[in-house]
Amino acid sequence: MRTVEHGSMAAAARELDCTRALVSKQIAELEAILGARLLERSTRRLSLTPAGEQFHHHALAALDAVAATQIAVRNQGETPLGVLRVSATISFGRVYIAPLLGRLADAHPGLTCELILSDQLVDLEAEDIDLALRMTRMPPQDAVVRRLATLERLICASPAYLQMHGTPQHAGELPHHQTLSYLLTDDHRWHLIDPQGEEHIHTATSRLRMNSTDAMVDAAVAGRGLAILPEYLAQPLLRDGRLVQVLSDHEPSTRFGRHLYACYTPSRVRIAKVRVMLQALEEMFLPVPPWGA
Structure with a gap:
């Protein structure tokens, strides 16, 4: 996978912290097992053969399935466990979300909380974000959303x-x-x-x-x-x-819009750590946010 992503065995070896020879050997062994050539090799670049394209497509799907299975198994049950990754804008996250995550970690010994602060839009899937606080006119259509507050x-x-x-x-x-x-x-x-x-x-x-x-x-x-x-x-x-x-x-009138949303992907709906975070947010911001009290 890394060889395809980087376009060379040398680059893959650097990321995997091994030798180029070991990467080449493993690819050769995989080709021998499959009985098909996966890569076209030249002095300037590597490219996938038709068989390699098929293998790469199915390998990506398999990795996605493994990752989803790991998330589901790791978060079974009612006890919040593992790493909770939350995204928020810099100022809002510093003032309101950082203290909230500290209290959440105190209340749940099995939980480790990570706060990703950025005023740029963060991709929930790519950044493995469990829950994002978004100030926007239109929340993402592919996410589960809960409106928490009006932002004047x-x-x-x-x-x-x-x-x-x-x-x-x-x-x-x-x-x-x-x-x-x-x-x-x-x-x-x-x-x-x-x-x-x-x-x-x-x-x-x-x-x-x-x-x-x-x-x-x-x-x-x-x-x-x-x-x-x-x-x-x-x-x-x-x-x-x-x-x-x-x-x-x-x-x-700004591009941010007037509402604060909690956003998370459908795969996180039943996960205990997301549930307790959402409950904590609702207790903090509903029916009246702290600045309106």
Whole structure:
């Protein structure tokens, strides 16, 4: 399998930490057992023969079946066991999911928890993710999903910034302000829906552009300008006065959408470790999420 993936026996040997000669010997033995040549060898590259194509196709299917069987056997019963791999965005995962997984590990001695933090979309199957927390307009259609919370986004600034520059009363005033840009989703443009349902598109004016929500929060608190921030990060800062919400009657529209979903593949539906994680999430976020309490 590794020889086909890498296109050479030498590369396969490096990954498998063995010699090229051993890889060549094992392939030759397999060809002798099957009575068919699997690889066409040349000085520049290896390619599959028609028999090799057939063998490779069925071998992949067999490996998938073995992996599925291992998951099913490993997770039988009502006791959560093994490794629970959870994916979440960086800021949300750090604030809410990391502490939750710590409590889950304390409650279930047979469970090891892994948290994969990324603001990029993670492939559940390829990354062997048991459960992903997704902030999206449309959850993946091939996954089982549970909606956990509504995620509002607020326009915020520090009191010092507003004292110096004034408080905007309408989206039309934004060109006169410093507006921060979130690189991953906004293309340097803000999309705001006013109370009449009209969309206002505003080109971000600040020379600060970031791909980190945490950095956006820090910049807003430091008085660098207005920022569109997720409610789950903004609310504690609004309560203690470090930030002030402005244009509260304008709704920011982002590619993330307005809902938080727990997503997992159908093969994980009956697995105990996924079940206890989902229960813990529902207890935390339903009926009211922590930032709304």
